[in-house]
Amino acid sequence: MSRKYFGTDGVRGLVGKYPITPDFAMKLGWAAGKVLASKGNNRVLIGKDTRISGYMLESAMEAGFVAAGIDVAFLGPMPTPAVAYLTRTFRGEAGVVISASHNPYHDNGIKFFSADGTKLNDDIELEIESWLDREMDCVPSERLGKASRIADAAGRYIEYCKATFCREFSLRGQRIVLDCAHGATYHVAPPVFTELGAEVITICNTPNGTNINDQCGATHLAALRKKVVEVRADFGIAFDGDGDRVMMVDADGSVIDGDVILYILASHWKRKGIAFGGVVGTQMANMGLELALAEMNIPFARSKVGDRYVVEMLKEKGWSLGGENSGHILALEHASTGDGIIAALQVLQVLAETGQTLSKARAGMTLLPQVLVNVKFSGQSAPLEAQAVQQAVADAEASLAGRGRVLLRKSGTEPLIRVMVEGEDQAQVDHLAHAIADVIRAEGS
Structure with a gap:
């Protein structure tokens, strides 16, 4: 059975437009x-990022939960992985995150975690959807839920993050620029790295409700790259609005994406003899990662795009390391979901143990040229099956002659078709990606 409201990462959309409305949020709760x-x-525990609409949705969900007889504990602004962790540690039966991740402030979303800190499985989401079609009622007054606030939530999460970094090492002598995307990491990431000994310079950490992800964070690295070079930092770290993604920048401003982070961790763990099984990437993972891991005899597998599918495959295979090139990194020995802060700390531990710079640690992997073009479409269906689109893909694949890839997919969180072309020649893949995108635009107009 297909899901009506839940996408690959909860319910998401434009604030004020169904289903991201206060009445729907109350009914969902x-x-x-x-x-x-x-x-x-x-x-249940409820956390949120720094969007102004979080106040409205938080209050609406509280009313819905309380009417159903469920107690609510508020965490305030908190990274998504923190909500997953705190749900486990406070023995909550579910965690709720009000966030649209890397999207602009005018979007928002609602996603759930289980008592184990993992995304809800499809069966439970379908069961919740079945209740959304029923008339809302209210339990008797003596059974209504109660609301409270967990005052020390941030401190607990900060200590948890620090505990994943080996006590034998510190970050003393490291100058780090942190880009908090004016998002949920603004009050937790700087203390984590500072208390581990680093000199921390923060940018984009003054949220005002509408500046989240605005030309900053993991999806917009220009400001971070400039600052790292300007202050002669050792490296930079960028999170997205809800803190489950991380991207890094080395001392000369070069970008270290999720695929490179996976390579740095996997290659180091392999050399140390740490058992992690293999690496799960997605359909979007760069072929350079696959080739580099193969040279080290590290198994690699691809899942569908979305961190929930990476986790599913990791569990199926009994592996513990996976992620996406967008910066979702799953290190299941340390966190049950993608955690930008913990992923960054794992990379920094590699540097501390080896004495390498970030650029040196990634030297064994060469990324193949890859171009991603996002194409907006209107209507209910994406024009992926149109004959002209299929022909454009076939022509591109013929041009690549078996030495590259073409991937089209509909986004699970936005009205976008993502066109990815990968090959050996930058100019060629750029031309082919935009040519396919032009055909999709024509068919979707």
Whole structure:
């Protein structure tokens, strides 16, 4: 059965437009509460990023949960992985994150974590959706849920992050620029790296409700690259709005994306004899990662795009390391979901153990030229099956002659078709990607 409201990462959309409205959020809280209550559970934790609409959606969800007889504990602005961790440590039966991740402030979303700190499985999401079609009611007054606030949530998460960095090492002598995307990491990331000994310079860490991800963070690295070079930092680290993604920049401003981070961790763990099984990437992972891992006899597999699918494949294979080139890194020995701060700390531990610079640590991997073009479309269906689009893909694949890839996919969170072309020649893949994008635009108009 297909899901009506839940996408690859919860429910997401434009604030004020269904389903990101206060009435739907209240009904969603109530429906989720009914599912939890039916299993004998009665407490959820709610965290959010720094979007101004978070206040509205948080209050609406509180009303829905309380009406269903579920207690609510508020965490305030908190990274998505922090909500997953705190849900486990406070023995919550579910965690809720109000965030649209890397999207602009006028979007927002709602996603859930299980008691184990993992994304809800499809069966539970479908069960919640079935309750959304029912008339909302309210439990008797004596059974209404209660609301409270967890005051020390940030401090608990900061200590947890620090504990994943080996006590034998520190970050003393390192100058780091942190770009917090005016998002949920603004009050937790700087203390983590400072308390581990680094000299920390922060940018984009003054959220005002509308500047989240605005030309900053993991999806816009220009400001970070400039600052790293300007202050002669050893490297820079950028998070997205909800802190589950990380991108890095070395001392000369070169970008270290999720694929390179996976290579740095996997190659070091392999040399140390740390058991992690293999690496799961996605369909978007650069072929350079696959080739570099093969040279070290490290198994590699591709999942569908989306960190939930990476986690599923990791569990199927019994592996512990995976992620996406966008910066979602899954190190399951340390966190149950993508965690930008913890992923960055794992890379910094590699540097501390080896004495290498960031650029030296990534030297064994060469990324193949890859171009990604996002094409907006209107209507309910994406024009991926149009004959002209299929022909454009076939022509591109013929031009690549088996020495590259073409991938088209519909975004699970935005009305976009993502066109990815990869090959050996930058000019060729750029031309082919934009040619396919032009055909999609023509068919979708």
